Amino acid sequence: MAAPTGGTRDGSPFLGCLRRLARHAVAALGLLLATAALAADPAALRVGAADDDLSVLLRMAKSTADLPRAGIALDMESCTSGADCVERLLRDDFDLVAASAFPIVFAGLAGHDVVIVSSIATLRNSVSVIGDRRSGIADAGDLAGKRVGVVKRSSGDFVLDSLLLTRGVDPSLVERVDLATGEMPQALVQRRIDAVVVWSPHRERVAQALGPNAVSIPIPGLYTASYNLVTTRAKLARHGAAIESLLRELATAEQRLDDERQIIRLLPGADARSTQNQVDAWQRLHPSLSIEPSLVQQLRSLARWAVREGHAPAGAGIDAAGMVDSSLLRRVRPHATERP
Structure with a gap:
């Protein structure tokens, strides 16, 4: 006996409709999950830094932080110097680099729209x-x-x-x-x-x-080096969220470094001489996420010196204040730009 139209057999129009709805629902769910996974992918950030003590916060963040969870896929590569880092930033090898003020000033004098987002260390008597x-x-x-x-x-x-x-x-x-x-x-x-x-x-x-x-x-305190994170305005607009996330991880790394300093001072049986050498080095090197009030004036002074010595064309200049953007740093550490 034939089943009535609209019955419940596997080939019925009713179940066929349900199957089509189910397929569409699965496809929609797959698209939703794929989109969510894409959005959750960490943002790629190419960072360049010389392999020296000044980049200690970057190295600590890379080795100990859960950067993907922080939303960063950090691709960190060594440069031969800060000048090399800045040159490669301008060639689009990197999105963010660490350098002293000198190559940053020379890039500005050459007309490049470079911008410092934070200092990560200062070094006295460098x-x-x-x-x-x-x-x-x-x-x-x-x-x-x-x-x-x-x-x-x-x-x-x-x-x-x-x-x-x-x-x-x-x-x-x-x-x-x-x-x-x-x-x-x-x-x-x-x-x-x-x-x-x-x-x-x-x-x-x-x-x-x-x-x-x-x-x-002897050099009586003539120069204190600042080691800065620098990018271009275009890259800052494109990678601002990832750079802010990296700054948060660097702030955490700085706190861990401060804790380690205290631990080494208190280690029982630690070699007094090597411990004192370490303390002396720390007194000169100050890893810190900040922008010192003197940074803009230092950029101006270096630019004037470069022009005076013929390292840049006569009449060349920089907008020193415009080369420092503390907006991301203030979100991470609100008082970082107010240090004496």
Whole structure:
């Protein structure tokens, strides 16, 4: 006997309709889940930094933070220097880089729309002048008429000028030899130069190469290096949310670092000398998520120096205040821009 129309057999129009509705519902659910998964994917952020003590907060965040959960897919790569990092930022190799103020200022003087979103460390007495005793160098005044190895257009170049002027030495009386920091120890040993302007870890290598002939020339607080996170305005607009998330992870890393400092001080049986060396290094290096009130003035000063020394065209300038954007930092740490 034939089943009545509209019955409940597998081939009935009623069940066919249900199956079609179910297929559409599954497809819609799949699309919804795929869209949600896409939205939950961490934002890719390409970050460049030199592999040195100044980038300690970045390294800590990368190694210990749950960055994907924070919404960041961090692709961090080493640069040879801050200048290299900034150059690669402008070539679109990176979205965010860490660098001192010098390459940032030079990028601004060249017309690039670079912007600092936060400093991540400051370092006092970061640059040293080391002379060769065999060349008759005992103090800054003895540098007149000597050959000094220096990285041109760098903090070392600026510090050398400042040191000579404060000691009453005409900078034009010093012959500057443009050298990479890695070339300086050998150049001194071979007596191709008489002194160098250098920073860690190359400072220690220079002193070791010269041995008892190394003379460290005091630099009385002429320069405090700031290590900054910098991007471009276009990249800031595109990656602002990911950069803000990274700043939050860096703030957490800073707190962990502060805790570790206290722990090392209190370790029972810790070697007193090595602990004191560590404390001394920390006193010079201050990893901190902040923007110091003096940063804008430092950018202006460096730009004026660069133009005066012919490192930039006459009449070139920067909008120093416009090169610092603290809006993301203030969301993470509201009082970070108010530190004395």
